[in-house]
Amino acid sequence: MVLIRESRQSDNHALAQLMGELGYPTSAESMRKRMKAIELNPMNGTFIAEMDNLIVGMIGLRLNNNYEYDDSVVQVVSLVTRADYRGMGIGGALILHAEEWAQARGANAMTLTSGIKPERAAAHEFYKSKGYDINGYRFSKKL
Incomplete structure (x- = not known):
């Protein structure tokens, strides 16, 4: 069974590993800094x-x-599942x-962006399957 919960600072090492699986390698220290800024908003x-506690x-x-x-929208900024747990x-x-989080905040739509690289094809099919x-x-553009 999968449990969904809010992130904690103690999750930063695991979040850094997940960002690597998403194609954005980073350190736990960089993740800590990012999460500190993200959590302020x-x-x-x-x-x-x-x-299983993992x-x-x-x-x-x-x-x-x-x-x-007038309506608000929630953007999925990042979504990743460990490779060895995909399809579960x-x-x-x-x-x-x-x-559910979006609806509780009055949003009536969700958006996300996903790269057009061939390795993202499975993710695109996943998003389509979710509507x-x-x-x-x-x-x-990089500045």
């Missing part, structure tokens, strides 16, 4: 998935207000928890 939520996944969320319309319903449990549609492009 009440519009953010970070949730951990545990199985951290096996995480989801990071941000509640956003819009210029274009952990990602689905995290998404469901995120959607998410592809509806645009994301542009970015």
Whole structure:
């Protein structure tokens, strides 16, 4: 059974490992700094998935207000499940928890971005299976 809970500072080592699996290698110390800043913003939520007392996944969320319309939206900023635990319903449990968190905060939509690399194809199919549609492009620029 998967347990979803809020993250704690003691999770930073496991979060750093999960970021590495997502393709963003980092240290526990860097993760500690990031999480300290993230936790200061009440519009953010970070949730951990545990199985058998082991951290096996995480989801990071941000509640956003819009210029274009009145409703709020929650963005999935990060979502990752340990590779050896994929296909066990952990990602689905995290998404469901995120959607409930969003609704509790008055949001009526969820968004996320995902790279277009071939290794992201399985993630794209996962998102589609959860009812998410592809509806645009994301542009970015390093400053």
